[in-house]
Amino acid sequence: MARRADHSKEELASLVVNTAEELIAEEGIDAFSARSLSRAIGYTAGTLYHHFKDLDDIVTQVNTRTLVGLARAFADATPSSDPRQMLHNYADAFLGYIALKRNLWNALFEFRRKPDQLVPPWYIEAIASLIRIIAQCFQDIRPDLDDKVARQSGQLVFASIHSVVSLDSSGRLNLIMDRDIGKVVHELVDMHILAYAHRAK
Amino acid sequence: MARRADHSKEELASLVVNTAEELIAEEGIDAFSARSLSRAIGYTAGTLYHHFKDLDDIVTQVNTRTLVGLARAFADATPSSDPRQMLHNYADAFLGYIALKRNLWNALFEFRRKPDQLVPPWYIEAIASLIRIIAQCFQDIRPDLDDKVARQSGQLVFASIHSVVSLDSSGRLNLIMDRDIGKVVHELVDMHILAYAHRAK
DNA sequence: TCCAGCACTAAACGACGTTCAATTAGACCG
DNA sequence: CGGTCTAATTGAACGTCGTTTAGTGCTGGA
Numbered sequence: 001m002a003r004r005a006d007h008s009k010e011e012l013a014s015l016v017v018n019t020a021e022e023l024i025a026e027e028g029i030d031a032f033s034a035r036s037l038s039r040a041i042g043y044t045a046g047t048l049y050h051h052f053k054d055l056d057d058i059v060t061q062v063n064t065r066t067l068v069g070l071a072r073a074f075a076d077a078t079p080s081s082d083p084r085q086m087l088h089n090y091a092d093a094f095l096g097y098i099a100l101k102r103n104l105w106n107a108l109f110e111f112r113r114k115p116d117q118l119v120p121p122w123y124i125e126a127i128a129s130l131i132r133i134i135a136q137c138f139q140d141i142r143p144d145l146d147d148k149v150a151r152q153s154g155q156l157v158f159a160s161i162h163s164v165v166s167l168d169s170s171g172r173l174n175l176i177m178d179r180d181i182g183k184v185v186h187e188l189v190d191m192h193i194l195a196y197a198h199r200a201k
Numbered sequence: 202m203a204r205r206a207d208h209s210k211e212e213l214a215s216l217v218v219n220t221a222e223e224l225i226a227e228e229g230i231d232a233f234s235a236r237s238l239s240r241a242i243g244y245t246a247g248t249l250y251h252h253f254k255d256l257d258d259i260v261t262q263v264n265t266r267t268l269v270g271l272a273r274a275f276a277d278a279t280p281s282s283d284p285r286q287m288l289h290n291y292a293d294a295f296l297g298y299i300a301l302k303r304n305l306w307n308a309l310f311e312f313r314r315k316p317d318q319l320v321p322p323w324y325i326e327a328i329a330s331l332i333r334i335i336a337q338c339f340q341d342i343r344p345d346l347d348d349k350v351a352r353q354s355g356q357l358v359f360a361s362i363h364s365v366v367s368l369d370s371s372g373r374l375n376l377i378m379d380r381d382i383g384k385v386v387h388e389l390v391d392m393h394i395l396a397y398a399h400r401a402k
Numbered sequence: 403t404c405c406a407g408c409a410c411t412a413a414a415c416g417a418c419g420t421t422c423a424a425t426t427a428g429a430c431c432g
Numbered sequence: 433c434g435g436t437c438t439a440a441t442t443g444a445a446c447g448t449c450g451t452t453t454a455g456t457g458c459t460g461g462a
Contacts, residue, residue: 004410004458012409030313034450044411049451051409109373112231119376127376155378156389160357162377163364172310175320175328176363177356188357195396205441206428213440235419245442250420252440 006042013051015041021062021104029059029107056113060120063111066104067126073097074133083140084193090134091161091189095182098165106169109162131158138196145199157192161185207243214252216242222263222305230260230308260312261321267305268327274298275334284341285394291335292362292390296383299366307370310363332359339397346400358393362386 007015019040024032034055038045052058077093080086098105135154139147167173168181177184208216220241225233235256239246253259278294281287299306314320336355340348368374369382378385 009409033448035448045450046412046452047410055450119373124376131377152388153392156385156392159365159368159374159377159385160361160389163368164360167360167364172320173360175325176332176360179353184357184360187353188361191354191357191396192392194399195392198395198399210440234417236417246419247421247443248441256419 009051012041012043012047016048016051016058017061017065020058021065024059024062024107025101025103028103029111032059032107056111056117059107059111062104063108064120064122064126066101066108067123069101070094070097071126071130074130083137086140087134087137087157087189087193088186090137091185094161094165095185098169102169106166109166110170127158131155134158141193141197142199144201145196149196149199153192153196157189160188160192164188210252213242213244213248217249217252217259218262218266221259222266225260225263225308226302226304229304230312233260233308257312257314257318260308263305264309264312265321265323265327267302267309268324270302271295271298272327272331275331284338287341288335288338288358288390288394289387291338292386295362295366296386299370303370307367310367311371328359332356335359342394342398343400345402346397350397350400354393354397358390361389361393365389 016037020032020037023037023040027036034045034048037058038048048055048058073093073096074090077086078089080089131151131154134157135147135151138150138153139145142150164173164184165181167176173181173184207213217238221233221238224238224241228237235246235249238259239249249256249259274294274297275291278287279290281290332352332355335358336348336352339351339354340346343351365374365385366382368377374382374385
């Protein structure tokens with residue numbers, strides 16, 4: 001066959017990314033493949049490669065959406081004037097978002113790009129902006145401390161929570177602990193708050 | 202061909218696991234395959250399946266060795282009478298071991314077993330015993346606290362460090378923070394000590 | 403209306419994990 | 433020693449994967 005009038009270049013591109021997102025969300029990243037995706041959109045696998053560099057390219061676009069969605073979830077977190085409470089609210093926003101998009105979140109960290117391939121800079125920036133939000137809470141708890149310290153705490157708490165969550169999503173949290181993920185995350189938040197509040201000036 | 206006198210059943214089994222360990226250590230879990238392993242030992246891929254259930258079975262045996270090695274590294278950690286210092290020494294033992302066996306450590310957490318497959322119980326026990334060692338340090342810092350709390354702190358610090366290390370090994374730590382893994386791990390330890398020391402009774 | 407160029411397909415490549423019929427070397431028995 | 437049974441090993445096969453490419457025919461512009 002040859003050219004089809006079914007979709008314009010742009011329509012096809014967004015059809016691909018939309019369908020990829022649905023497939024990953026429903027079946028998980030392991031069941032996702034060039035062939036299953038092309039089958040789902042009614043084209044051949046080869047067609048994907050005329051519109052995208054490779055599968056990584058497609059997954060990366062899906063991942064970007066996932067990160068944007070998390071940013072929105074943070075923005076929608078229950079407000080509070082107490083920075084400690086706010087940290088817990090962010091934690092809940094995080095937990096809620098991930099519960100909703102488990103497979104998509106896993107794709108962000110489980111999908112194996114080719115060895116040398118470097119992470120797109122807007123990934124880093126998207127995460128950095130989330131960490132800035134968290135760091136602001138720490139800053140509010142102890143305004144006398146250097147904001148470098150607050151940023152550091154923000155990174156640490158984000159990394160800690162991410163790790164626990166990803167252990168949980170991949171079914172390996174019970175390798176390390178026997179408690180519920182929600183409990184653990186809030187314990188971690190309390191821990192970081194407690195440590196931060198007692199830091200030497 | 203048929204039966205060969207090259208190796209006894211036991212010899213072949215340990216040849217397989219030894220070679221698998223070497224291959225994973227050198228090339229990483231991604232480059233590891235039934236075909237590359239069988240090529241390395243001078244047998245056909247089919248032969249592997251007469252001695253092991255599947256590849257998962259082989260990787261699991263390698264992973265068990267990795268865990269045992271980590272336990273030994275903990276046992277060999279620099280002793281100290283100060284429990285806080287000791288926690289840092291364990292952290293260094295952990296970092297040192299992983300620096301040495303990066304690919305093997307990644308295999309433990311990156312290898313994707315089939316969906317339903319459950320983690321072997323001695324995995325969990327091996328990790329639990331490491332956490333007990335860590336929890337003991339916490340207990341020593343504040344003997345007045347319940348030992349449940351100490352265990353909980355042990356789990357949290359283990360999970361946190363594990364996560365940061367695995368983010369680092371998979372090249373994703375810089376998604377979240379810009380600092381050296383060693384620095385980050387010791388910051389985490391300090392944070393957990395600080396929080397633990399200030400816990401309400 | 404014609405044609406160049408583009409979008410698309412189908413087939414192919416070399417990998418992967420896994421299975422299995424066929425083969426045959428070694429073990430055992432008489 | 434000869435025969436037979438057993439179990440270890442092979443090689444080919446199946447269906448999967450990501451990716452490439454030659455060829456085909458539709459479509460937009462002249």
